[in-house]
Amino acid sequence: MNWFARLLGVRNGAVEPDTADPEEGVKSPWADFDWKSAENGIANLLERDLREFIADNGGEEFYSVAVDCNSLYGDILLSANTTGALLKKAREYSSSASEFEIAREIEEMRWGFGDWEYHGINFAKDEGHAGYKRELPDSDVLEHPDDREMFMECVTRALLRVEASGALDGMRKTVDFKILCKDDEEEFAEAEERMKRLRGADS
Known part of the structure; x- marks a missing residue:
């Protein structure tokens, strides 16, 4: 069962859809979807939820704000974590109290969003995840790798x-x-490379 199913406790025991690469030459079913419009809507929602979160938690010092995604289902979980919360969790999970073991656990858990202190911030809102989902293709799954x-x-x-909007300026970092x-299940290096590439493309 994937991470999002565990979070919500639902998926009705359904079998994961086949995500094998489509036949060569098959066009993505969402090739003509307006991704720019989706980007605008998601950016507005993220900014709104982050500003409210920072207003309530501005005294803490954060090492990251991240979006935990599952591209197969179009899931978007706004998340954040502090060094203090990371250290606390690493001590809980460490096999010993040695500094070496705790440091190793910290590195393993640093980008493990499911263990973050603030995972799925947007789920605490009245509308939950529904507003984000409305910005995306009306489909249960995005099976084509190009869509994902x-x-x-x-x-x-x-x-x-x-x-770039300055929404993070009030956060201690x-x-x-x-x-x-x-x-979900993507390597950290892949996500970081995408971030660097798109940051450069937009600058």
Whole structure:
């Protein structure tokens, strides 16, 4: 069961859809979808939810604000974490109290969004995730890899726009603070490369 199903406790036991690459030459079913419009809507929602979150938690020091995604289902979970929360969780999970083991656990858990102190900030809102889903293709799944990458680029660009808007200015940040948009089971390096590429393209 994927991370999003565990979070909500639903998926009705359905079997995961086949996500194998489509036949060569098959056009993406969402090739003509207006991703720019989706980006605008998602950016507005992220900025709204982040500004409200910072107003309530501005005294804490954060090392990241990230969007935890599952591109197959079009899931968007706005998340944030502090170094203090990371250290606390690493101590809980560490096999020993040694500094070496705790440091190793910290590095393993740093980008494990499911263990973050503030995971799925947008789910605490009255509308929850529904507003975000309305900005996306009206489909249960995005099986085509081109659609899934377009989704990831759309959300990444939206997060970059939030950063550029100044919405994060009121947040206390570590010197190595970064924003990130990462797909479920995607390697950190892949997400970081996409972020750098799109940041450069938009600058």
